[in-house]
Amino acid sequence: VVGFDLDMTLVDSAAGIVATLAATCAEQGVALDPDVVWRWNGVPLEETLTAIAPAVDPVATANRYRALYPEFGVGPTTLLPGAAEALEAVHDLGGRVLVVSTKIESAVRAVLAHVGLDAGRRGPDLVVGGLFAAAKGVRLAAEQADVYVGDHPGDVEAARVAGAASVAVATGPHAAADLAAAGADVVLADLTTFPAWLADFAARRASPESDIRDAGAAKPGCPSR
Ligand SMILES: [Mg+2]
Numbered sequence: 009v010v011g012f013d014l015d016m017t018l019v020d021s022a023a024g025i026v027a028t029l030a031a032t033c034a035e036q037g038v039a040l041d042p043d044v045v046w047r048w049n050g051v052p053l054e055e056t057l058t059a060i061a062p063a064v065d066p067v068a069t070a071n072r073y074r075a076l077y078p079e080f081g082v083g084p085t086t087l088l089p090g091a092a093e094a095l096e097a098v099h100d101l102g103g104r105v106l107v108v109s110t111k112i113e114s115a116v117r118a119v120l121a122h123v124g125l126d127a128g129r130r131g132p133d134l135v136v137g138g139l140f141a142a143a144k145g146v147r148l149a150a151e152q153a154d155v156y157v158g159d160h161p162g163d164v165e166a167a168r169v170a171g172a173a174s175v176a177v178a179t180g181p182h183a184a185a186d187l188a189a190a191g192a193d194v195v196l197a198d199l200t201t202f203p204a205w206l207a208d209f210a211a212r213r214a215s216p217e218s219d220i221r222d223a224g225a226a227k228p229g230c231p232s233r
Contacts, residue, residue, distance in 0.1 A: 093200070106135075116137045
């Protein structure tokens with residue numbers, strides 16, 4: 009069972025998020041710096057708005073953002089390299105694919121459909137929205153996730169809470185070194201190398217000589233959890 013984050017892990021949603029936030033805040037006469045918005049990618053919207061636009065009501069503005077997202081946010085969103093193949097690789101091994109995102113579920117589904125990750129071997133078996141960091145981990149644990157893949161230190165925390173291997177991808181606003189420092193079991197430049205990593209992970213887990221129970225134990229020098 010492999011869970012994936014959505015934004016900046018499977019898709020490049022940065023332009024759509026900036027466009028939607030800009031449109032939402034412009035209605036209230038507030039201008040935003042796209043570079044600042046980028047650094048907050050992956051964090052819950054209300055928390056982001058409190059930090060980057062303190063003049064607006066975060067709850068009302070987040071609701072307005074979600075209403076505008078289908079119009080402004082979905083269209084500019086593109087598939088990241090290796091994302092489709094990563095989902096196919098899980099299915100090819102007989103696994104389940106979960107997409108667990110901070111976005112609301114309707115927005116997750118709209119984005120997945122827009123980039124073609126909504127059917128067949130590329131379609132997730134479960135889509136869950138509205139969760140961040142440890143809350144993602146609780147849901148991943150309920151689904152018995154073996155692996156969680158994400159671009160944010162909160163995704164590393166989610167994997168840890170779930171007792172899953174943490175695969176980090178450096179395709180978002182967080183550098184590889186920061187993701188490693190956050191405790192990721194492995195940091196990939198992007199998802200193009202994920203199928204090879206997954207095949208190795210599955211082979212090590214299946215090996216009768218192996219006493220590997222999770223990725224933490226698999227990593228020399230890394231204490232088992
Ligand atoms: Mg993300």
